[in-house]
Amino acid sequence: xxxxxxxxxxxxxxxxxxxxxxxxxxxxxxxxxxxxxxxxxxxxxxxxxxxxxxxxxxxxxxxxxxxxxxxxxxxxxxxxxxxxxxxxxxxxxxxxxxxxxxxxxxxxxxxxxxxxxxxxxxxxxxxxxxxxxxxxxxxxxxxxxxxxxxxxxxxxxxxxxxxxxxxxxxxxxxxxxxxx
Amino acid sequence: xxxxxxxxxxxxxxxxxxxxxxxxxxxxxxxxxxxxxxxxxxxxxxxxxxxxxxxxxxxxxxxxxxxxxxxxxxxxxxxxxxxxxxxxxxxxxxxxxxxxxxxxxxxxxxxxxxxxxxxxxxxxxxxxxxxxxxxxxxxxxxxxxxxxxxxxxxxxxxxxxxxxxxxxxxxxxxxxxxxxxxxxxxxxxxxx
Numbered sequence: 001x002x003x004x005x006x007x008x009x010x011x012x013x014x015x016x017x018x019x020x021x022x023x024x025x026x027x028x029x030x031x032x033x034x035x036x037x038x039x040x041x042x043x044x045x046x047x048x049x050x051x052x053x054x055x056x057x058x059x060x061x062x063x064x065x066x067x068x069x070x071x072x073x074x075x076x077x078x079x080x081x082x083x084x085x086x087x088x089x090x091x092x093x094x095x096x097x098x099x100x101x102x103x104x105x106x107x108x109x110x111x112x113x114x115x116x117x118x119x120x121x122x123x124x125x126x127x128x129x130x131x132x133x134x135x136x137x138x139x140x141x142x143x144x145x146x147x148x149x150x151x152x153x154x155x156x157x158x159x160x161x162x163x164x165x166x167x168x169x170x171x172x173x174x175x176x177x178x179x180x
Numbered sequence: 181x182x183x184x185x186x187x188x189x190x191x192x193x194x195x196x197x198x199x200x201x202x203x204x205x206x207x208x209x210x211x212x213x214x215x216x217x218x219x220x221x222x223x224x225x226x227x228x229x230x231x232x233x234x235x236x237x238x239x240x241x242x243x244x245x246x247x248x249x250x251x252x253x254x255x256x257x258x259x260x261x262x263x264x265x266x267x268x269x270x271x272x273x274x275x276x277x278x279x280x281x282x283x284x285x286x287x288x289x290x291x292x293x294x295x296x297x298x299x300x301x302x303x304x305x306x307x308x309x310x311x312x313x314x315x316x317x318x319x320x321x322x323x324x325x326x327x328x329x330x331x332x333x334x335x336x337x338x339x340x341x342x343x344x345x346x347x348x349x350x351x352x353x354x355x356x357x358x359x360x361x362x363x364x365x366x367x368x369x370x371x372x
Contacts (some may be wrong), residue, residue, distance in 0.1 A: 028210035114359045123367065130372055145289050147347060148354045152370075161366030165348055171343045 001094055005087045009094030012075050013102075026099050030091040035066065036088060055080035079168050085145065088131050105135035108154035113146040113162070130155055 018020045036045040044050070044058065059080045062072040079085050100106055108128055110116060116124070121138065128136045132155060143151075148163035 048245070112356060112359065112363075114356060116363070120360070120363055124363070127367055127370055127372065129368065147350045148358055150366050157367070159370055161362060161369065163354070163362065164347070167346055167350075168341050171339045174339045175332075 001090050002087065004084065005090030006094045007076075008084065008087065009077070009091045009098060012071075012091070013095055015099045016071060021069075022099050022102070023071055024069055026079075026096060028066070028068050028087075029095055031066060032062070032072075032076075033089050033092045035062070036085075045088075048083075052081065055083075059085075066111045076166055100134075100137070101137070103138055104133075106132050106140065107137045108152055108156055109139050109141060110150060110152055111141045111146065113142070113148045113151040115142055116140060116150070119156070124150075124152070128152065158177065 012025065013022065013174060016025045022179070026088065035041060050058070059076040061067065065140055068076070076085075081092075096107075108125075110124060120177065121140070125136050136154065146162040146164050148169070149161045149166070151162050151165075152159040161164070
């Protein structure tokens with residue numbers, strides 16, 4: 001995440017001060033990120049040869065089609081004029097971070113070898129809520145390469161309880177014990 | 181010396197007078213018939229005396245000086261010859277002594293040489309033994325290191341194989357109950 005993206009995200013976050021506006025901007029940014037990352041639109045969105053008129057036309061079309069708010073529409077035009085459209089994914093990420101911080105919540109990824117049931121998810125969420133002292137928004141992923149167990153990523157930290165890692169540690173200990 | 185001088189002078193006088201005696205009868209016979217020719221004898225004697233005086237005055241001192249120098253030189257040469265002879269005798273005796281000691285010195289030298297050779301042989305042997313010990317030690321150390329390396333490689337290979345087998349086994353046999361136990365263990369390990 002670049003410093004430029006953080007500055008733009010902070011500006012947008014401060015502009016969206018009305019009640020409910022930040023939630024709406026966050027939803028729209030998430031939708032917009034998915035759209036501009038699509039195979040149809042990504043080449044045009046990231047094309048540096050577009051003229052200012054073409055960029056403005058593209059943004060206007062997106063605003064119209066996705067029914068984006070007035071504030072986000074003006075922000076996108078501003079990005080288009082500054083030739084910063086490619087920074088949108090980073091800006092969305094930074095905005096989401098600012099929004100989460102303002103609501104005292106954080107996001108976590110739970111990766112497990114097998115799907116987690118709701119009870120287990122609740123227990124894990126409660127444990128990490130207690131650990132971070134923030135509301136934890138969870139995204140779950142199933143990764144068979146873990147072999148078993150679970151890996152949690154939260155606030156830049158990784159809590160690794162996977163069987164794959166335990167096997168690797170065990171192997172490293174055995175090899176290390178042999179060399180000493 | 182005076183006797184020599186007197187004898188020498190008498191000899192010379194007889195030699196000078198001899199012609200006078202021989203010539204005297206012929207003069208007498210011519211002048212007076214018989215009787216000695218006194219005048220001739222007188223002048224002959226005078227001549228002889230002058231001759232003797234000249235010899236004694238000028239010849240004899242030079243001759244005596246020459247004889248004295250000759251005597252001194254002969255004595256000096258005799259002394260030098262005696263000294264040289266003594267030196268030669270001394271050198272001869274010295275060399276004779278050395279020759280007498282040569283065999284002993286040769287024997288001593290031979291023993292010394294043999295002792296040096298023996299010491300050198302011992303030194304070379306000790307050096308060779310030291311080098312051999314160092315080579316043996318290095319070889320042993322290298323062998324141990326190589327053995328350890330092979331052991332580590334083998335162990336690493338075994339661990340890798342075991343890990344792979346464990347992965348396959350877990351992948352095929354991991355159940356929901358195992359997953360639940362793993363999550364419980366994970367929750368115990370996460371700091372609260």
